[in-house]
Amino acid sequence: MLAVVTAFIFGDFVFISSRSDINASTGVGRVCGNVTINEGFCIYPNSDFGRIMADELQARGEEVVILESPTKCEGQFLAVWVEEMNVMYSPFFSRGSIKAHFIYSNVGDPAHYLRYENATDKEKEFIKFIVNKSEVGASGEIILIDRSKGVMSLKGYKRYLLKRAAIAIVSELQKIDLDNTKCPNSS
Numbered sequence: 001m002l003a004v005v006t007a008f009i010f011g012d013f014v015f016i017s018s019r020s021d022i023n024a025s026t027g028v029g030r031v032c033g034n035v036t037i038n039e040g041f042c043i044y045p046n047s048d049f050g051r052i053m054a055d056e057l058q059a060r061g062e063e064v065v066i067l068e069s070p071t072k073c074e075g076q077f078l079a080v081w082v083e084e085m086n087v088m089y090s091p092f093f094s095r096g097s098i099k100a101h102f103i104y105s106n107v108g109d110p111a112h113y114l115r116y117e118n119a120t121d122k123e124k125e126f127i128k129f130i131v132n133k134s135e136v137g138a139s140g141e142i143i144l145i146d147r148s149k150g151v152m153s154l155k156g157y158k159r160y161l162l163k164r165a166a167i168a169i170v171s172e173l174q175k176i177d178l179d180n181t182k183c184p185n186s187s
Helices: 002-010 048-059 111-118 122-126 154-175
Strands: 014-030 041-044 064-066 076-088 093-105 136-152
Touching: 014 154, 041 048, 048 064, 048 076, 048 154, 076 154, 093 111, 093 154, 111 122, 111 136, 136 154
Parallel strands: 041 064, 041 076
Antiparallel strands: 014 136, 076 093, 093 136
């Protein structure tokens, strides 16, 4: 009996059907002109969620480096973090919600993230963009609400929610139109 309880608490498995609602919002700041897009991604922070993001990007063919600290990098800088996660768990029916945030720079610059981290008004700084020539910056929030039934461990269900949030962030990043950088009123 103890082995079964231990498996459901510490095991990493899900055999479920799920219904998820995802609300995503992304703000983008850019400068008119030619945009340079660094190859690959540098992901900060070094966390379970960061590693899940890395796995998702690698599955889509991207090169990924996980950063130990938010530093300038050769790839596209991506900071990801879970703001809030709530789970009501049972081995056969669970509900969960997750709020995840991201900050992105196409030129590997962590400046927006560092300003956010040091800000007294984090909400205001999160949506404020200061971009340089040929830079595209973005910040966004993913809110996922899930209801799942089947057989699942607590760890597996939490990992499932994180993976769904990572997929939603990658989808938001793919929506950023890096080619549409012409200045209005220019020919």
